[in-house]
Amino acid sequence: xxxxxxxxxxxxxxxxxxxxxxxxxxxxxxxxxxxxxxxxxxxxxxxxxxxxxxxxxxxxxxxxxxxxxxxxxxxxxxxxxxxxxxxxxxxxxxxxxxxxxxxxxxxxxxxxxxxxxxxxxxxxxxxxxxxxxxxxxxxxxxxxxxxxxxxxxxxxxxxxxxxxxxxxxxxxxxxxxxxxxxxxxxxxxxxxxxxxxxxxxxxxxxxxxxxxxxxxxxxxxxxxxxxxxxxxxxxxxxxxx
Numbered sequence: 341x342x343x344x345x346x347x348x349x350x351x352x353x354x355x356x357x358x359x360x361x362x363x364x365x366x367x368x369x370x371x372x373x374x375x376x377x378x379x380x381x382x383x384x385x386x387x388x389x390x391x392x393x394x395x396x397x398x399x400x401x402x403x404x405x406x407x408x409x410x411x412x413x414x415x416x417x418x419x420x421x422x423x424x425x426x427x428x429x430x431x432x433x434x435x436x437x438x439x440x441x442x443x444x445x446x447x448x449x450x451x452x453x454x455x456x457x458x459x460x461x462x463x464x465x466x467x468x469x470x471x472x473x474x475x476x477x478x479x480x481x482x483x484x485x486x487x488x489x490x491x492x493x494x495x496x497x498x499x500x501x502x503x504x505x506x507x508x509x510x511x512x513x514x515x516x517x518x519x520x521x522x523x524x525x526x527x528x529x530x531x532x533x534x535x536x537x538x539x540x541x542x543x544x545x546x547x548x549x550x551x552x553x554x555x556x557x558x559x560x561x562x563x564x565x566x567x568x569x570x571x572x573x574x575x576x577x578x579x580x581x
Contacts, residue, residue, distance in 0.1 A: 345385045347371040353392035355385045369423035403433045414454040416488045461487045468574040473538040479506040494524045545579045552580040
C-alpha cells in the first residue's frame, strides 16, 4: 500500500492523522510519482488543514517545541525520502515520549541526521546568498539550495536588512520570501519574469569581483581548500565566481 500526499507540510501531517484514524501504516509514503508494482495500491491522502494543525499542536503540547521544530526541519530535508521515517518517529513519540531521547534508536538517529542536514544548509545559504539591487531599490537574491531551507532563512535576513525591502527567490522550488520592511511572507511563484536590475548593479558587482581578486594571494592559491569552504554546489548564484 502506497500513500501519496500533495507535498505540503499540512498534507504530510494529514497523512499522519490518517494513519491513526485508519489504524494502519502505509508500506510507503511519498510526495512524488512512483513506479507501481503488480500488487501495489496507491491511496491519495486529501489535505485537511484543521486536522494537520491539531496534530501540530498536539506534538508541541505533548512532545515539546524542540520536537515540533525537529519534525518541521526534517520535512524540509527534501533531497531524499524522509516520509516513512518521520511518520513512524511521530507515532513513536506519542507512544512513549522518552524514546525520542534515545539517540541509539534507529528512528531517532535518522531524524537527527535529517535535521542536521537541513540546518547545515541553512547556515551555508545565509552565508552564500548574494543580493542584487533592482531598479525600484528592492534587494533580490536567487538561490537553488539542495534542501528546502527558504522557510528558515527569513529571520536572519530580516534582522540584517530590517530597513530594506528584499526578495529571496528559490528557483528550484518556485517559492519566494518577500519582506516589505514590515511583514515577511512566503509565496509560491506561479509565473516568473527575470527582474530588471538597477543601473548601478553591474558596477557594484564589478567592484566586488575586483576586491575578491585583489585580496587573493596568488602564491597561496588552493582551489581544493576553497572548495571545502565554498562548495561548487553553491557558486552558481555567487557573482564573485
